[in-house]
Amino acid sequence: MPQDRMESAGNTQTNSPDTYRAPDFETTLSRAASVTQKVRVVHGANEQYFDNLEGKTVGSIKKSLREVFNIPGDASALIEGKEVQDDFVLEGGMNLEFVKEAGVKGHDLSFKQQVALALLQNLEWLPKFDDMEAAADYVSESLPEDTRGAIALQQKVMGVLVAETAEQIVNIVGE
Amino acid sequence: MKQTRKIKVIGSGGIGCHLLEPLCRYLSFTEDFCEVTVIDGDVYEERNRERQRFEDCGNKADETVRALKETFPKIHLRSKPEYVTEDNIITTIRENDVVFLCVDNHATRKLVSDRCEELDDVLLISGGNNYTDGDVLVYLRKNGKDMTPPLTKLPEIANHKDKNPGELSDVERQGCQQEAVNNPQLLFMNLDIASSMLNCYYAYEQGRLNFKRVYSDILTQARRVER
Numbered sequence: 347m348p349q350d351r352m353e354s355a356g357n358t359q360t361n362s363p364d365t366y367r368a369p370d371f372e373t374t375l376s377r378a379a380s381v382t383q384k385v386r387v388v389h390g391a392n393e394q395y396f397d398n399l400e401g402k403t404v405g406s407i408k409k410s411l412r413e414v415f416n417i418p419g420d421a422s423a424l425i426e427g428k429e430v431q432d433d434f435v436l437e438g439g440m441n442l443e444f445v446k447e448a449g450v451k452g453h454d455l456s457f458k459q460q461v462a463l464a465l466l467q468n469l470e471w472l473p474k475f476d477d478m479e480a481a482a483d484y485v486s487e488s489l490p491e492d493t494r495g496a497i498a499l500q501q502k503v504m505g506v507l508v509a510e511t512a513e514q515i516v517n518i519v520g521e
Numbered sequence: 522m523k524q525t526r527k528i529k530v531i532g533s534g535g536i537g538c539h540l541l542e543p544l545c546r547y548l549s550f551t552e553d554f555c556e557v558t559v560i561d562g563d564v565y566e567e568r569n570r571e572r573q574r575f576e577d578c579g580n581k582a583d584e585t586v587r588a589l590k591e592t593f594p595k596i597h598l599r600s601k602p603e604y605v606t607e608d609n610i611i612t613t614i615r616e617n618d619v620v621f622l623c624v625d626n627h628a629t630r631k632l633v634s635d636r637c638e639e640l641d642d643v644l645l646i647s648g649g650n651n652y653t654d655g656d657v658l659v660y661l662r663k664n665g666k667d668m669t670p671p672l673t674k675l676p677e678i679a680n681h682k683d684k685n686p687g688e689l690s691d692v693e694r695q696g697c698q699q700e701a702v703n704n705p706q707l708l709f710m711n712l713d714i715a716s717s718m719l720n721c722y723y724a725y726e727q728g729r730l731n732f733k734r735v736y737s738d739i740l741t742q743a744r745r746v747e748r
Contacts, residue, residue, distance in 0.1 A: 390654045391736035391743035416654060416740045446651065 382439050389415040389444040404442065405432030421446045524553045529614060530621045531605055531633065533561045533581040535706050536648050537623035538574045540715035541585060544621070545593040547719075556597040559586050560613060562604035562687055572708040604687030605629055610636045614643070619725075621718055622647035627681030628688075634660060634672035641665040644730075646721050647672055648714040652707050654738040655714045659721050661730060669733035713739055 384395040387407065392415040399407060404423045411417060421444040423430050436442065526548065530537055541559065548555040561581040565573065575584050586600035605613055614620055614636045622633050622645060630647055637643045637660055645660040658675075661668040673679040717735050724730045734747040 388745075390656065391738040391745040392741055393743075393745050414741065416738050418651075 385436055385438065386441045387411060387415070387444075388442070389417045389421065390446075392416065399436050399442075400438045402436055403432060404430055404434045404436065407436070407442065408432065408444065415444070417444045418446050526551075526553050526555045526619065527615070527617060528555065528557045528619045528621065529560060530557065530623065531560045531613075531629070532623035532625075533559050533585045534563065534569070534623065534625070535572050535708075535711040536650070536715045536718070537561070537621070538581070538585060539712050540621060540623060540648075540718055541589060542574070542592075543715075543719060544722075545589050545596050545598070549593050549595050554597070555595075556599070557589075558599045558601060558613075559589075560601040560603065560605055561585075562602060572706060572711055604685065605632060606685055606687040607632065614640070616640050617642050618644075619722065620645045621722075623715075623718075624686075625649070626683045626686060627678045628683050628685040630672050630678050631681055632685065634678070637662060638667075638671050638673075644722075644725055645672070646718045648718045650706065650710045650714045652705070653710055653740045654736070655710055656737070657714060657717045657721055657735045659725075659730065659733055659735075661725070668730075707739075710739055713737055 384397045385399040386393070386395050387399070389411075394415075404425075408417055408421070408423065412419075423432070423434070424443045424445060425434065425436075426441055427443075528544070528548075530541055530544070533541065537559075541557075545557060548557070559582040563581050565575045565578050565581055565584055567578065569575070575581070576588055577584060580600075580602040582600035582602045586598045589596070590598050601609075601613065603609060610632055614633065618640075620633065620637065620643065622630060624630065624647075630649075633647075634645060637645045640662060641664060643660075643662050645658075647658045647660070649655055649658075658672050659669050660671050714737070717737055721730065721735065724732075732746045732748045736745045736747075737743070
């Protein structure tokens with residue numbers, strides 16, 4: 347059975363021909379002007395224009411919209427397509443987008459970073475390399491060096507590879 | 522007038538296995554001659570049962586086609602139990618194909634998009650998701666022109682860092698399996714993306730495909746379209 351059609355103007359999904367009136371030119375311009383001063387915030391399917399975000403930081407917006415917009419903690423923030431840090435202060439009319447790649451296995455990190463993580467979490471893997479040096483080479487060549495996180499991860503993995511005792515490994519991984 | 526529909530489904534895992542049944546059911550009740558080819562070099566394993574639909578363990582393309590053939594005898598179903606690679610891409614995707622790309626790596630997305638760019642008439646619908654959100658990319662070429670941008674307009678696909686599963690070493694393949702454990706997916710999100718991909722196909726059939734990307738988020742119940 348079809349769901350009842352919602353009748354109130356705000357909830358109808360279509361404008362019926364006999365009730366729809368096109369806005370006049372002045373109204374359209376005025377609305378456009380107010381929209382241009384709003385901050386557009388987007389994360390994936392979630393999108394909204396806000397008129398009270400001027401002067402606030404990206405980090406504070408991310409925190410306050412985290413649940414409403416389903417923003418992952420490690421999502422990057424882009425202003426007009428360029429990555430910004432959490433302390434970036436917003437101005438009216440800006441486009442703030444939170445992004446995270448969709449549809450890649452181990453999407454939180456690149457594939458190669460994931461291999462490194464797997465190394466950290468499954469030390470029984472290590473013997474599958476011909477030797478420790480080959481494993482170290484593999485990891486060091488595989489990890490991107492363009493982010494602090496990747497470098498830290500690399501150092502951790504390298505630490506594990508050169509560790510000689512289980513205790514050392516636990517100390518490095520647990521850092 | 523009867524038409525021939527040639528459909529390729531690349532990947533029969535989390536998204537593909539859920540897309541195929543309703544796709545074949547829909548096609549079964551059209552007047553057209555329908556040829557559906559399922560392409561996947563991976564195998565179903567017991568640990569996949571949490572999200573994926575299959576009876577027996579074995580190659581994903583073979584197993585899926587075997588099951589679908591019983592239910593949908595009218596459709597000409599074929600399986601290609603191999604990954605899409607540089608070696609077979611030309612014979613896999615041809616003029617007038619509709620391609621449902623249900624893979625989990627950008628390397629294959631780039632390969633398939635590049636191949637479609639060489640063709641005059643093709644529709645590529647690619648789905649991907651995180652745990653509770655995801656998107657569908659649509660690449661439509663008509664008469665040798667891009668009606669929507671190729672997937673490679675996205676830098677993460679054009680400059681992908683991952684590898685095609687058909688070219689992985691044993692160690693890297695184990696890495697992928699480990700990744701799947703580290704980053705579980707949600708069945709409901711896979712279903713949502715499969716459904717969204719089919720909706721795109723229907724919009725195309727109706728001549729209403731005027732968008733290039735559809736985002737969805739099952740926690741906030743939001744959906745956004747990019748035109």
